[in-house]
Amino acid sequence: MCTNCGCSLTPESPVRVVEVIQDLLVENDRIAAHNRAHFDSHSVLAINVMSSPGAGKTALLEATIVALKNRWRIAVIEGDLATDNDAVRIRSHGVPAVQITTGAACHLDAQRVHEALHALPLAQLDLLFIENVGNLVCPATFDLGAHRNVTLLSVTEGDDKPSKYPVIFRASDLVVLSKTDLLDVMDDFDPGRAAAALQGLGGGIPLIRTAVRRAPSIGAWLDWIDAELHGRDDAYRSVPSRKPLSFAPPPRFGV
Helix, strand or coil, X not given: CCCXXXXXXXXXXXXXXXXXXXXXHHHHHHHHHHHHHHHHHCCCEEEEEECCCCCCHHHHHHHHHHHHCCCCCEEEEEEECCXXXXXXXXXXXXXXXXXXXXXXXXXXXXXXXXXXXXXXXXXXXXXXXXXXXXXXXXXXXXXXXXXXXXXXXXXXXXXXXXXXXXXXHHCCCEEEEECHHHCCCCCCCCHXXXXXXXXXXXXXXXXXXXXXXXXXXXXXXXXXXXXXXXXXXXXXXXCCCCCCCCCCCCCEEEC
């Protein structure tokens, strides 16, 4: 586990652990508010995209870019422990992507995102996706300054994931059920059970279905994005998520 979110701290005094984590989160929240001010000043909608590894975040963003890049000006911040593979995939669609490599850290934080923002032309953007590190634990704790949190739940995972990892799902403004074109072969995944587990967390968190491979279906996802963007002047300016918590050469940040 990472060494900068507290999940690997095991000192003899638990009081000290609490103090360290609290100090870390207070500073992170301060920088997150600063990031959000950057987004607001440029009327950019920022969406933090989270999931376990392999749930299909990058594939969904690629399909989204193809569908929307002629209507909205899009950029992506990519977070991974190593490599810039996903950023390369995003750039191949003609939109800017900044890679953050975190090394041993299992999540992005507001400071890393702030550094990446200086490599993006915010004044020329409408929409920024922040693809977080694949992990269903630590990313939920760190506010990045995004206006919305979206978590993907893949049908290749268990339909009980919302019950097993409630913090990240409660922190979500939207849950996307991904890879639904595989439901005919993943007969042990019940979308109804997944929806029930999600609703059991309270808060009325919406769930939509997507697929981007064999039988593409992202209409509900695109409609949600369009609605958020059309309402951006009065719906999200200066308002964080309701759940507390062309560049040559393109820069890379992190370790």
